[in-house]
Amino acid sequence: xxxxxxxxxxxxxxxxxxxxxxxxxxxxxxxxxxxxxxxxxxxxxxxxxxxxxxxxxxxxxxxxxxxxxxxxxxxxxxxxxxxxxxxxxxxxxxxxxxxxxxxxxxxxxxxxxxxxxxxxxxxxxxxxxxxxxxxxxxxxxxxxxxxxxxxxxxxxxxxxxxxxxxxxxxxxxxxxxxxxxxxxxxxxxxxxxxxxxxxxxxxxxxxxxxxxxxxxxxxxxxxxxxxxxxxxxxxxxxxxxxxxxxxxxxxxxxxxxxxxxx
Numbered sequence: 001x002x003x004x005x006x007x008x009x010x011x012x013x014x015x016x017x018x019x020x021x022x023x024x025x026x027x028x029x030x031x032x033x034x035x036x037x038x039x040x041x042x043x044x045x046x047x048x049x050x051x052x053x054x055x056x057x058x059x060x061x062x063x064x065x066x067x068x069x070x071x072x073x074x075x076x077x078x079x080x081x082x083x084x085x086x087x088x089x090x091x092x093x094x095x096x097x098x099x100x101x102x103x104x105x106x107x108x109x110x111x112x113x114x115x116x117x118x119x120x121x122x123x124x125x126x127x128x129x130x131x132x133x134x135x136x137x138x139x140x141x142x143x144x145x146x147x148x149x150x151x152x153x154x155x156x157x158x159x160x161x162x163x164x165x166x167x168x169x170x171x172x173x174x175x176x177x178x179x180x181x182x183x184x185x186x187x188x189x190x191x192x193x194x195x196x197x198x199x200x201x202x203x204x205x206x207x208x209x210x211x212x213x214x215x216x217x218x219x220x221x222x223x224x225x226x227x228x229x230x231x232x233x234x235x236x237x238x239x240x241x242x243x244x245x246x247x248x249x250x251x252x253x254x255x256x257x258x259x260x261x262x
Contacts, residue, residue: 012191013228015094015125015240016040022123022242023047023090031088033078033112034096038064041071052088054078079107083115091116094125097178101165109178118247122183126170128190128239133169135196136237137203142166170239181250183243190236191228198223 020043023030027048032041035053037060044051045068054076055061061073076082078093078100091112100108116122127136134143141148141163148163161167170178202219205211211219227238 011229012225014224015227016043018125018189018228018240019092019094019123020044020047023121027089029088030090030092031081031083031115032092032094033081033108034093034099035064035073036060038068038071038073040092040094042068045070048090052083054081079104079111081111081115085114086117086120087115088120089117090121090123092123094123095127097124097126097170098167099161099165101162102168105178109180113182113245116245118245120245122241122243122245124175124239124241124243126175126239127167128192128236129169129171129174130190130193130236131234132193132196132237135200136167136169137196137200138167139169140166142168169237172233175239175241179243182246182248184246185241185243187240187242189228189230189240190233190238191230191240192226192238193229193231193235194226195223195237198226 016039019040023044025047029050030041030044030048030052032038032051032053035041035055036057038053041051041053041064051068051071052074053061053064053071054074055064056075056077058075061075064071064073074082078096093108093112097105097108112122127133127139133139141159142165145163152158198219202211202216202223205216228240
């Protein structure tokens with residue numbers, strides 16, 4: 001592969017490579033909250049003595065256990081983790097917080113902080129409330145509930161999360177409030193400007209069977225790569241954060257995220 005293509009490839013990247021590259025080698029214990037099929041933990045095999053994943057999707061966990069028999073998977077809500085304080089060196093919360101509902105977001109962050117060791121690494125990714133957040137096809141049901149309920153009746157379709165939860169994007173103010181100055185922010189990436197537009201093409205194309213499989217596969221790879229391309233904060237569709245746990249909240253510390261630009 002030419003240097004040009006290698007450079008182009010390195011500009012972006014999906015969230016699983018991002019997590020894998022963020023985790024140092026020889027880590028004792030890692031927890032992935034909302035692990036789904038276990039793909040993120042699978043990318044970390046060999047980096048840790050113990051890999052743990054929790055999720056509420058029983059079918060996804062069944063497949064995860066079959067694919068990764070040496071990883072420990074638990075059917076468990078993220079708002080109440082069955083682990084001791086300060087147990088994990090790394091806690092991952094990637095594309096999960098938008099699915100738990102507003103009433104549970106603080107509980108999930110609190111639990112992630114509780115089970116993470118002092119000074120441990122917290123990896124957080126989520127949809128970001130940039131200029132094009134309203135284009136997110138997964139959030140259509142929350143923004144336009146009447147239209148979506150009509151679609152549900154016609155298509156005989158029920159989404160995996162309630163209409164009211166949707167796929168709500170987080171603002172910097174909301175993330176700062178959730179973190180409550182209990183993490184030292186190491187790195188923030190604002191990325192994925194074209195994600196919603198590619199996702200709409202894929203969603204409609206799949207539903208109407210308009211996209212030949214090779215084109216669909218190519219668009220999926222493009223979307224995965226573009227999701228990690230950095231953009232100015234206003235234009236970003238996704239946010240990726242690496243942070244380290246403070247043992248206690250740092251009082252009177254300024255909102256750290258406001259200081260980061262793309």
